[in-house]
Amino acid sequence: MRSLLLLLLGLLPTLALAQLPALMPVPSSIKTGTGQLKVDASFTVAITGHREPRMERSVQIFLNDLRRQAGMLPLDMSIVDGPSATLTIHSVTGTKDVQELGEDESYQLEITSNGAKLDAPATLGVMRGLQTFLQLVQTGSNGFIIPAVSIQDAPRFPWRGLMIDVSRHFMPVEVLKRNLDGMAAVKMNVFHWHLSDNQGFRVESKKFPKLHQLGSDGLFYTQDEIRDVIAYARERGIRVVPEFDMPGHATSWFVGYPELASGPGPYQIERHWGVFDPAMDPTRDSTYKFLDEFIGEMAKLFPDQFFHIGGDEVNGKEWDANPKIQEFKRAHGLSSNEDLQAYFNKHVQSIVAKHKKIMLGWDEILRPELPNDIVIQSWRGPESLAQAARQGYRGLLSHGYYLDLMWSAERHYRNEPLSGDAANLTPEQQKHILGGEACMWAEFIAPETIDSRVWPRNAAVAERLWSAQTVTDIPSMYQRMAFISHRLDWLGLTHNSSYTPMLHRITGTEDIAAVRVLTDAVEPVKGYEREQLAIEPPTSATPLNRVVDAARPESETSRRFSLMVDDFLRGNRNPELEAEIRRQLGIWHINDAALQPLFGMSFLLQEVQPLSQNLSAVSAAGLAALEYIDHAQSAPADWMNQQLGLVAQAQKPQAQLLLVVAPAIEKLIRAAASHN
Numbered sequence: 001m002r003s004l005l006l007l008l009l010g011l012l013p014t015l016a017l018a019q020l021p022a023l024m025p026v027p028s029s030i031k032t033g034t035g036q037l038k039v040d041a042s043f044t045v046a047i048t049g050h051r052e053p054r055m056e057r058s059v060q061i062f063l064n065d066l067r068r069q070a071g072m073l074p075l076d077m078s079i080v081d082g083p084s085a086t087l088t089i090h091s092v093t094g095t096k097d098v099q100e101l102g103e104d105e106s107y108q109l110e111i112t113s114n115g116a117k118l119d120a121p122a123t124l125g126v127m128r129g130l131q132t133f134l135q136l137v138q139t140g141s142n143g144f145i146i147p148a149v150s151i152q153d154a155p156r157f158p159w160r161g162l163m164i165d166v167s168r169h170f171m172p173v174e175v176l177k178r179n180l181d182g183m184a185a186v187k188m189n190v191f192h193w194h195l196s197d198n199q200g201f202r203v204e205s206k207k208f209p210k211l212h213q214l215g216s217d218g219l220f221y222t223q224d225e226i227r228d229v230i231a232y233a234r235e236r237g238i239r240v241v242p243e244f245d246m247p248g249h250a251t252s253w254f255v256g257y258p259e260l261a262s263g264p265g266p267y268q269i270e271r272h273w274g275v276f277d278p279a280m281d282p283t284r285d286s287t288y289k290f291l292d293e294f295i296g297e298m299a300k301l302f303p304d305q306f307f308h309i310g311g312d313e314v315n316g317k318e319w320d321a322n323p324k325i326q327e328f329k330r331a332h333g334l335s336s337n338e339d340l341q342a343y344f345n346k347h348v349q350s351i352v353a354k355h356k357k358i359m360l361g362w363d364e365i366l367r368p369e370l371p372n373d374i375v376i377q378s379w380r381g382p383e384s385l386a387q388a389a390r391q392g393y394r395g396l397l398s399h400g401y402y403l404d405l406m407w408s409a410e411r412h413y414r415n416e417p418l419s420g421d422a423a424n425l426t427p428e429q430q431k432h433i434l435g436g437e438a439c440m441w442a443e444f445i446a447p448e449t450i451d452s453r454v455w456p457r458n459a460a461v462a463e464r465l466w467s468a469q470t471v472t473d474i475p476s477m478y479q480r481m482a483f484i485s486h487r488l489d490w491l492g493l494t495h496n497s498s499y500t501p502m503l504h505r506i507t508g509t510e511d512i513a514a515v516r517v518l519t520d521a522v523e524p525v526k527g528y529e530r531e532q533l534a535i536e537p538p539t540s541a542t543p544l545n546r547v548v549d550a551a552r553p554e555s556e557t558s559r560r561f562s563l564m565v566d567d568f569l570r571g572n573r574n575p576e577l578e579a580e581i582r583r584q585l586g587i588w589h590i591n592d593a594a595l596q597p598l599f600g601m602s603f604l605l606q607e608v609q610p611l612s613q614n615l616s617a618v619s620a621a622g623l624a625a626l627e628y629i630d631h632a633q634s635a636p637a638d639w640m641n642q643q644l645g646l647v648a649q650a651q652k653p654q655a656q657l658l659l660v661v662a663p664a665i666e667k668l669i670r671a672a673a674s675h676n
C-alpha cells in the first residue's frame with residue numbers, strides 16, 4: 001500500500017496534489033472542513049479592524065498575485081466595504097515604522113463555502129495569512145476553488161532569512177525583487193544583503209565615493225535603488241540587514257582608500273575566489289574615524305535595527321607582515337591575531353551602537369570582550385551557536401544552509417537549529433537561537449542562474465525555520481516543494497524558465513531533447529569541489545554558461561528514479577513500476593547516440609561527452625540487471641564486477657558534474673547478482 005502510494009506520488013504528482021493542501025511551510029494547525037470556496041471574478045476583499053497604508057498595499061500585492069496565479073482572472077482590485085466580501089481581513093494593530101525582530105506574525109484563516117476570514121493580531125500576520133491563502137487556491141473541475149479549512153499558524157523562529165552575496169557577482173535590483181517575492185511566498189522575513197567583499201563594493205557612498213567608484217567596476221546600487229529595495233521588502237514583511245564585511249574580505253574598499261589597509265598597497269579589485277591577505281589596520285585611529293563616518297551614513301540608509309560587520313576569515317598575514325602592527329600588539333598585550341581582531345570588533349561594536357544599531361557578525365566575532373547584545377551567525381559549525389547561547393549571546397544558524405554548496409533539499413531540511421549541542425540547552429538558552437539564514441554565495445552564480453540555486457531548495461529551509469520541529473516527513477516535503485516551485489514560476493522567479501534557454505545556448509541548435517536528458521541526470525559537484533576541480537582557477541571573469549551552470553543542484557529525475565529502484569528492490573513487483581524503470585534506462589541508454597553528432601558543433605557541449613557515454617553504458621548495465629532479475633537468475637560474479645567497475649568509473653566527477661543516477665543503477669546490478 002505504502003509503496004503503491006509512493007509510486008503514485010512519483011508518477012502522478014498532479015493527481016495526488018489535487019487532494020492535499022500543498023502548504024509550505026506547514027502551518028501549526030490545519031483542520032479540513034466540508035465544502036469549498038469558489039475563487040472567481042466575483043472575488044472581493046474587505047478590511048475590518050485596523051487599517052493602514054501598509055495593509056492596503058499588502059492586499060493589492062495579494063490581489064495582483066492571485067490574478068497572475070489564476071491567469072489574469074479579472075478581479076476587482078479595490079478594497080470593498082461591508083460584509084459581502086469573499087475574504088474579510090481583520091487585524092488589531094498595525095506595524096512598527098521599521099519592522100522589528102519578533103513582531104507578531106501569527107494569523108488564523110477560516111475558509112468555508114460562504115467566504116474566508118483572515119484574523120491576525122497585526123499586519124505582519126495578515127501578510128503571512130494571505131500567502132497561505134494563495135497556496136490554498138486549486139484548479140477545480142468547475143473553476144478555481146479552496147477546500148474548506150481552518151488554519152492557525154505562527155512561526156517557530158522569529159528570524160528566517162536568505163543571504164545573497166552581490167559582491168562576487170553583482171545582482172541587479174530586479175533579481176533581488178523577484179527573490180524577495182519568493183521569500184515572501186515561503187514566509188521568510190529577513191533579506192541579508194552581503195554588499196561588500198574582496199571582489200566588489202556595491203553601495204553608493206556619498207561620504208566616501210571612491211568606495212563604489214573604484215571598488216565596483218561600475219556595478220553598484222545607488223542610494224535610491226537601496227531605498228527602493230528596502231521599501232519593496234517592507235511591503236512584503238521582510239527586513240533588510242546590510243553586511244559590510246570587515247576587517248578581512250575588504251580588498252574592494254582599499255582600491256579607493258588604501259590607507260585603511262594593513263599593507264603598503266596599492267590594491268586592486270580581487271578577481272579570484274578564496275581567502276586573501278588584505279585586512280583593515282586595527283591599530284590606527286583613522287580607521288575607526290573612517291568607519292564611524294561610513295557606518296553613520298549606512299545606518300541612516302538602512303533602517304533595520306541590525307548591522308552586520310562580517311568578521312569572518314581574517315588570515316592575519318598582512319598584520320604579521322607589518323612591524324608597526326606587531327609593535328602595537330606587544331604594547332597592548334594582544335598575544336594573537338584573534339586578540340587583535342577582538343580589539344577591532346570592540347571598537348566597531350561601539351561605533352555600531354553609537355549609530356543605534358545592534359552588531360551582527362559571523363561566528364569568529366564571538367569573544368567574551370564583546371557585549372551580550374551582539375548576534376552571532378554560525379557558518380563554521382552548529383557548536384558555536386550553542387556556545388554563544390550558553391554565554392548569553394543570541395545566534396543564527398547558517399551552517400548547513402549554504403545553498404552554493406549544491407546539497408539536496410533533504411540535507412538542508414534535516415539541518416535543525418535546535419539539534420546537536422543546542423538540543424541540550426535550557427529552554428531559556430534555546431530562546432537565544434533566533435533562527436537561521438540560507439546563504440547564497442556568488443562565486444558561481446549570475447543573474448541567469450541565481451534563482452535555480454536558491455529555488456526551490458530555499459523553501460525547505462524556510463519550512464525548517466517556520467514549522468514545528470516535528471515536521472520532518474521527507475516525501476511530503478519534496479511533494480509540496482515541487483508544487484511551490486511551480487507557484488514561484490507565476491511570481492516571475494526564473495529557476496525553471498532559465499533552463500531551456502541555457503540548454504539552447506549550450507547545444508547551439510534547435511533540438512535540445514538529448515542534452516536535456518543528460519543534464520536532467522546530472523548535478524554539479526558538491527561542497528567546494530567546483531573550485532578544487534577546475535583546470536584553470538576560476539575568476540569573476542569566467543563565463544557561467546556551461547552544463548554545470550545549467551544543471552539543477554538536485555536532479556529531480558534522479559531522485560525519482562532512485563525512489564522507484566528502492567521500491568522495486570524492496571519487492572514491489574507492480575509491472576508498471578518495472579516498466580517505468582526500464583523506460584527511463586532505455587531513454588538514457590540511447591541518448592548518447594543522439595548527442596554524438598552535436599559534440600563537434602558546440603564548445604560548451606564537448607566537455608560532457610564522457611558523461612554522456614557513461615550514462616549510456618551504466619544504463620545498459622541496469623537494463624541487463626533487470627533481465628537477470630526478471631528471469632530469476634543470479635548474474636555471474638564476473639559480470640557484476642565488470643559492471644561495478646563501469647559504475648565506479650561513471651561516478652567520478654566529469655566537467656564538475658556528477659552522474660547522480662549511477663548509485664541507483666549500482667543497486668540494480670548488485671541485486672541482479674544476489675538474486676536466487
Ligand code: ACM
Nearest residue numbers: 312313362379441
Ligand atoms: C563565510 O562563509 N566565510 C561566512
